[in-house]
Structure formats: structure tokens, C-alpha cells
Amino acid sequence: MIHVEKYHGTGNDFIVVDAALTVPDRRAFAIKYCDRETGISQPDTETTGADGVLFLALEKQYSPPRVVMTLVQPDGSVATMCGNGVRCAAAWAAEQTGADELMIDTLAGTRRATVGDETVRVEMGQPSFDPDTVPLAEESPLIEASIDDLTVTAVNTGVPHAVAFVDDVADVDLQRIGPSVRNASVFPEGANVTIASKDAERPGHVFEQRTFERGVEDETASCGTGAVAIAAAARRLGRIDGSESVTVCPEGGTLEVTISADGTTLAGSVAQSYATELPVAEPRRIS
Numbered sequence: 001m002i003h004v005e006k007y008h009g010t011g012n013d014f015i016v017v018d019a020a021l022t023v024p025d026r027r028a029f030a031i032k033y034c035d036r037e038t039g040i041s042q043p044d045t046e047t048t049g050a051d052g053v054l055f056l057a058l059e060k061q062y063s064p065p066r067v068v069m070t071l072v073q074p075d076g077s078v079a080t081m082c083g084n085g086v087r088c089a090a091a092w093a094a095e096q097t098g099a100d101e102l103m104i105d106t107l108a109g110t111r112r113a114t115v116g117d118e119t120v121r122v123e124m125g126q127p128s129f130d131p132d133t134v135p136l137a138e139e140s141p142l143i144e145a146s147i148d149d150l151t152v153t154a155v156n157t158g159v160p161h162a163v164a165f166v167d168d169v170a171d172v173d174l175q176r177i178g179p180s181v182r183n184a185s186v187f188p189e190g191a192n193v194t195i196a197s198k199d200a201e202r203p204g205h206v207f208e209q210r211t212f213e214r215g216v217e218d219e220t221a222s223c224g225t226g227a228v229a230i231a232a233a234a235r236r237l238g239r240i241d242g243s244e245s246v247t248v249c250p251e252g253g254t255l256e257v258t259i260s261a262d263g264t265t266l267a268g269s270v271a272q273s274y275a276t277e278l279p280v281a282e283p284r285r286i287s
């Protein structure tokens with residue numbers, strides 16, 4: 001049995017495992033326990049399963065402390081980056097160390113995080129529209145291109161996103177169009193599909209968000225790299241200007257994104273839902 005904790009960042013939920021514990025087959029572990037029908041669950045909690053497993057290797061000897069984060073997704077794939085995952089990793093490491101500044105090492109680079117009373121903020125780096133970085137199967141950036149019924153702008157915010165601005169996110173059949181855009185041939189490694197609509201009734205830049213995630217192969221309640229992708233695409237398309245704060249509202253909560261020439265930040269709430277023990281398969285012995 002190993003000790004695990006369940007965290008969520010604005011509804012994007014993860015099983016957190018200390019990487020010092022032995023999980024011989026991370027892929028099999030993630031596929032088994034993330035399953036929304038038969039995966040991890042607790043009495044008195046509504047959700048079964050998770051959007052991924054965060055394996056976190058804490059390096060307390062540094063100042064600020066560092067965490068090597070590996071996100072294994074429900075389909076067994078490894079995501080290079082995850083905005084809400086980094087925020088959960090920072091909250092977990094703050095709990096272990098008492099530090100409020102953390103450096104989270106991801107496959108997309110190091111992200112500095114600050115843990116406050118209400119929110120966890122993370123520096124998200126510079127979004128890229130470069131076709132080699134997204135990556136795209138084309139030589140020029142994909143800006144307002146038609147794919148299926150959506151008008152898509154492609155941006156990498158640690159992982160690739162296809163962002164489409166629509167009149168009302170609630171009117172989009174994401175279960176149908178998500179897989180179609182996610183698997184479009186222009187994305188050789190696939191893409192997360194993020195739709196956004198401007199909330200005209202609220203002052204400032206406020207967008208509703210829905211994201212169909214690669215690796216989860218379903219819609220999630222929140223996606224941090226997706227929220228940053230909305231702000232980056234909005235800026236590129238002239239929907240917002242200059243250096244700005246953008247409020248993004250996925251189903252699971254509210255995310256604040258700042259975007260400027262220096263880079264982006266992502267902030268929002270993080271909560272621990274419960275801690276429990278899970279059985280793991282014995283490591284194979286060499287006889």
C-alpha cells in the first residue's frame with residue numbers, strides 16, 4: 001500500500017504520489033486509478049477517478065525547495081506541462097516544507113510558484129505560436145484557421161492548445177468537436193482543444209472556458225495551460241491589448257491570468273480533497 005493524496009486546482013483533479021514511494025508501473029497505476037468509473041474514490045466524495053497522477057520528487061535541500069513533477073495521464077501518456085498540476089504540486093510541497101516559494105521542474109521547463117492563503121500563482125513562461133514549437137505540420141503559425149466547425153488559433157503554453165473564440169461556450173458540442181480538432185492532421189502530436197467566449201456583462205476581460213484534453217480524452221472541469229492559451233490567443237488576435245489581466249472561468253472555478261511581454265502568470269485556488277492508501281503491484285523481482 002502507498003500513501004496518496006487527492007488534490008484539485010479549480011476542479012482539475014489529481015492523485016498526488018510522493019516519488020520517493022515505489023510505483024513500479026506508473027502507466028498502469030494511472031490508467032487504473034484515474035478511471036472515472038472504477039478508479040480512486042472515497043466515501044462521502046462525489047468524484048471517482050482523476051484527471052491524472054502527479055508523481056512529485058521533493059528536493060528540500062534547495063532554497064526555494066524544488067519539485068520534479070511528472071504528470072501521467074488517464075491514458076498512460078506523460079504530459080510535458082500542466083498549469084493546474086504545477087499549482088497542486090506547489091501546494092503539496094508548501095505543506096511538506098513550510099516554504100511559500102517553490103521551483104517546479106517540468107518537462108517544459110522550470111516554473112516558479114508562490115503559495116498564498118487563497119491562491120497559488122505560477123509563472124507560466126512565454127506562449128509560443130511558432131509552428132515548430134506548437135508543434136504544427138505546417139510551416140506558418142495557425143491563426144484563425146478553420147478546423148471542422150471551429151476557427152482555431154494554435155499556441156503552446158507548455159503543451160499545445162487549439163483555441164477557438166465562440167459566441168457561447170455552452171452551445172458547443174465539445175464531445176463531438178473536441179476529438180475531431182484534437183486529432184486534426186495539422187497537429188502531429190495532437191492538441192488540447194480550448195474554447196472561450198467573452199463575458200460581455202462583466203467589466204474587464206472575462207472569458208468562459210471549456211477544454212477537451214489530450215491524454216484525458218475528455219472535457220475537464222479546468223485547464224490552466226488552456227486559460228493561459230486563451231489570454232495569449234486573445235492578445236495575438238487583438239481581443240485584448242498590451243499588458244493585461246484576464247479572468248478565465250472554467251466550470252470548476254476562476255483563474256486569473258496576467259500576460260505581458262515578460263511572460264505570463266496563472267493564479268487560482270488549490271485544495272486537498274482527501275488522503276488515502278492505494279495498493280500497488282509488487283515490483284518484478286529478478287530471480
Ligand SMILES: N[C@H](CCC[C@H](N)C(=O)O)C(=O)O
Binds near residue numbers: 081192220
Ligand atoms: N490540465 C492541464 C493540462 C494538461 C495537458 C495535457 N492534457 C496534454 O497536453 O497532454 C493544465 O491545467 O494545464
